[in-house]
Amino acid sequence: MGIAERKQLEKEIIRKKILDAASEILIKEGYENLSIRKIATKIEYSPGIIYHYFENKAEIVTSVAEEGYEKILKSLGQVPVDVENPEKSIEKGLRNYIELMLEAPQQFRAVLMSDIEAIQEKVNVLKEGISKERKSIQGLCNLVTLGVEKGKFREMDVELTAQILWTSTHGLLSRLILEKNISEQQKQRLINHHFQILINGLIK
Amino acid sequence: MGIAERKQLEKEIIRKKILDAASEILIKEGYENLSIRKIATKIEYSPGIIYHYFENKAEIVTSVAEEGYEKILKSLGQVPVDVENPEKSIEKGLRNYIELMLEAPQQFRAVLMSDIEAIQEKVNVLKEGISKERKSIQGLCNLVTLGVEKGKFREMDVELTAQILWTSTHGLLSRLILEKNISEQQKQRLINHHFQILINGLIK
Amino acid sequence: MGIAERKQLEKEIIRKKILDAASEILIKEGYENLSIRKIATKIEYSPGIIYHYFENKAEIVTSVAEEGYEKILKSLGQVPVDVENPEKSIEKGLRNYIELMLEAPQQFRAVLMSDIEAIQEKVNVLKEGISKERKSIQGLCNLVTLGVEKGKFREMDVELTAQILWTSTHGLLSRLILEKNISEQQKQRLINHHFQILINGLIK
Amino acid sequence: MGIAERKQLEKEIIRKKILDAASEILIKEGYENLSIRKIATKIEYSPGIIYHYFENKAEIVTSVAEEGYEKILKSLGQVPVDVENPEKSIEKGLRNYIELMLEAPQQFRAVLMSDIEAIQEKVNVLKEGISKERKSIQGLCNLVTLGVEKGKFREMDVELTAQILWTSTHGLLSRLILEKNISEQQKQRLINHHFQILINGLIK
DNA sequence: CATGAATGAGGATTCATTCAT
DNA sequence: CATGAATGAATCCTCATTCAT
Numbered sequence: 001m002g003i004a005e006r007k008q009l010e011k012e013i014i015r016k017k018i019l020d021a022a023s024e025i026l027i028k029e030g031y032e033n034l035s036i037r038k039i040a041t042k043i044e045y046s047p048g049i050i051y052h053y054f055e056n057k058a059e060i061v062t063s064v065a066e067e068g069y070e071k072i073l074k075s076l077g078q079v080p081v082d083v084e085n086p087e088k089s090i091e092k093g094l095r096n097y098i099e100l101m102l103e104a105p106q107q108f109r110a111v112l113m114s115d116i117e118a119i120q121e122k123v124n125v126l127k128e129g130i131s132k133e134r135k136s137i138q139g140l141c142n143l144v145t146l147g148v149e150k151g152k153f154r155e156m157d158v159e160l161t162a163q164i165l166w167t168s169t170h171g172l173l174s175r176l177i178l179e180k181n182i183s184e185q186q187k188q189r190l191i192n193h194h195f196q197i198l199i200n201g202l203i204k
Numbered sequence: 205m206g207i208a209e210r211k212q213l214e215k216e217i218i219r220k221k222i223l224d225a226a227s228e229i230l231i232k233e234g235y236e237n238l239s240i241r242k243i244a245t246k247i248e249y250s251p252g253i254i255y256h257y258f259e260n261k262a263e264i265v266t267s268v269a270e271e272g273y274e275k276i277l278k279s280l281g282q283v284p285v286d287v288e289n290p291e292k293s294i295e296k297g298l299r300n301y302i303e304l305m306l307e308a309p310q311q312f313r314a315v316l317m318s319d320i321e322a323i324q325e326k327v328n329v330l331k332e333g334i335s336k337e338r339k340s341i342q343g344l345c346n347l348v349t350l351g352v353e354k355g356k357f358r359e360m361d362v363e364l365t366a367q368i369l370w371t372s373t374h375g376l377l378s379r380l381i382l383e384k385n386i387s388e389q390q391k392q393r394l395i396n397h398h399f400q401i402l403i404n405g406l407i408k
Numbered sequence: 409m410g411i412a413e414r415k416q417l418e419k420e421i422i423r424k425k426i427l428d429a430a431s432e433i434l435i436k437e438g439y440e441n442l443s444i445r446k447i448a449t450k451i452e453y454s455p456g457i458i459y460h461y462f463e464n465k466a467e468i469v470t471s472v473a474e475e476g477y478e479k480i481l482k483s484l485g486q487v488p489v490d491v492e493n494p495e496k497s498i499e500k501g502l503r504n505y506i507e508l509m510l511e512a513p514q515q516f517r518a519v520l521m522s523d524i525e526a527i528q529e530k531v532n533v534l535k536e537g538i539s540k541e542r543k544s545i546q547g548l549c550n551l552v553t554l555g556v557e558k559g560k561f562r563e564m565d566v567e568l569t570a571q572i573l574w575t576s577t578h579g580l581l582s583r584l585i586l587e588k589n590i591s592e593q594q595k596q597r598l599i600n601h602h603f604q605i606l607i608n609g610l611i612k
Numbered sequence: 613m614g615i616a617e618r619k620q621l622e623k624e625i626i627r628k629k630i631l632d633a634a635s636e637i638l639i640k641e642g643y644e645n646l647s648i649r650k651i652a653t654k655i656e657y658s659p660g661i662i663y664h665y666f667e668n669k670a671e672i673v674t675s676v677a678e679e680g681y682e683k684i685l686k687s688l689g690q691v692p693v694d695v696e697n698p699e700k701s702i703e704k705g706l707r708n709y710i711e712l713m714l715e716a717p718q719q720f721r722a723v724l725m726s727d728i729e730a731i732q733e734k735v736n737v738l739k740e741g742i743s744k745e746r747k748s749i750q751g752l753c754n755l756v757t758l759g760v761e762k763g764k765f766r767e768m769d770v771e772l773t774a775q776i777l778w779t780s781t782h783g784l785l786s787r788l789i790l791e792k793n794i795s796e797q798q799k800q801r802l803i804n805h806h807f808q809i810l811i812n813g814l815i816k
Numbered sequence: 817c818a819t820g821a822a823t824g825a826g827g828a829t830t831c832a833t834t835c836a837t
Numbered sequence: 838c839a840t841g842a843a844t845g846a847a848t849c850c851t852c853a854t855t856c857a858t
Contacts, residue, residue, distance in 0.1 A: 171375020202401065253842070662850095
């Protein structure tokens, strides 16, 4: 490994450190409380140094959001496909997603509720043809297709269906995150009911 | 009109001015960029005067949110009930709601996507028993009840159903607002599909 | 009573109201928290009106201090003279004073620890010949004179003695007021010891 | 001298500058008129920078007070002990103290007449057992003990005596500081008389 | 490469005071 | 006589960013 390479690597490591610190603050304290100084303190470097690795604060936030989005993607993709009961796989994947996000609600907010354009570009999901770009949506598409082919689901536009499955779940999730004081039991009831309606909405 | 009355009226006008300014900033620049100073500049008064009309910033934000929420309520309540086809009334009401919110997207964000406690207290919707407090949910409940009684909808918990109808729509709406560059046509396709799945999810 | 007179009287009443309100705030919340607005709210008038009765805030504070000082004076003068044991009267008077001030510590601070010139002019006590002006010091002087004449006290400058009796007591008192967390018992021990030393300092 | 050291030194210098500026304002204008902005203007820096060197305003005030308190301590401790005549050492120490404080009257006020909790914690003197904590009181205690042992002073509680010696002197001093227009001669007469009474109050 | 001092602008509030009504 | 709206300056403090070292 040449010197240039090693330097590049080191640079990557610090970048990672900064992003991790930012992520942690975002997760623990929310976007309003994220500041360059806090990041610097956390990584035990000076505030100035951060500007060697990132143009400005916005770039950090965007990068964190990207990382967060990767996580989201994975949660949806990791579910093993139950070929006979694709609706079960859909439900499982989305439940996975809900659980994961409820564990890091501030990150969810940062990624999916912020209005920073750079983030939204990375995260958008409603465009026609998006299933070719986003693996998460693609996964849902595959499962829907399966359901249709098996004759379990109604005939319908597959991508649109995947999108609606996702936006609906997203809606429930964002309210679950914003509304405090909801009992665990009520949460579960809501989630269960959500899937009852959605899955029933797919089935013939 | 007496002097006292006129003064009262003038006071109301300035209050309104402040709220309008706040609203405009909220709509154009989002919550992060709302400041007392900005409001003052907009209405061409000194910052201090704002505290004549409002206790503090939170009260302003809350008031704006309340106004926004009133709008939301109305959109859901104004739909005439089609007794024979409650699912049509549900869809109409929620479509109304989507349209209205798409016209004032930042206000929607301010009210329904902000994490300000004072606001959330006024708009929370997931609590068990909420249908007794919120007219909007109550309206949905009535329509669902109707559908069940008519034998059109499956037997199910009415309040939970109303809540999920709302959160799902909320999810689609919030993504429609955050994702730029979606064609009008795609928007309509998504909205149509959304209701196809949801309504189908209710029906026997 | 003529109209002019009655108006004068009314004016006095409001002045009194303002001073009482200011006094109450001073006593309860201290000088730092005294504001024109708070006074206005308390007397249920508008802030503006206060400037009809007083030049500015300083004048109010000064007036309150004067009132407070009157109180202080009285506490020292009201003790019945024990001709045979003037040292007992001295102690009683000063103990009276301590007790009174401990009940209204903020007022004590406002009057005796503030550095507002106008107040200090009314309250000074160290000048040579002050015993002719200040009844309180005069009272102490009389008691000291009595002690000297009876042959109980050492021969000494009477006015200086009265002044030192007062400043010493003032010193104890001001520390008692500023230092929190002193037990009642310790307070009493200090006060007792204070008089033991002082009185012993007078006696032959 | 290494770079780090020099930087450290420079930092100390600015800290000192800030404290000096604060001290000066305190001395000239009193606590009510001390503000971060004023300090910044005086040292010709921006207000923000002050927060590099101090957590907040309170820390500045506390630091100034500490400095002042150090002075006080020294004045009381520097007097050589006259074993045969401890009363002379007591008087000398306290006279020292008076002189020193009269030279920096507003600093005295800042430290000993302010009601800022953080300061009071550092200078309180009336608590039972304080002689173990405060060297100044401890010094007085030693001298009093000496006097009692030599049979010159009456038998009495040593700590209480030290405390009263201090509070009495504090009382005289604070009045000397607050009352303007007292002739130098009268000042001296008062101080002399003060010690005559006090010392006589100790002696058998 | 890294520091950390420094700035300047901005954040929410509070206040004494003035003045048209 | 009395109001109360309005100001302007002040309060403490925080922040993203820059830049000499």
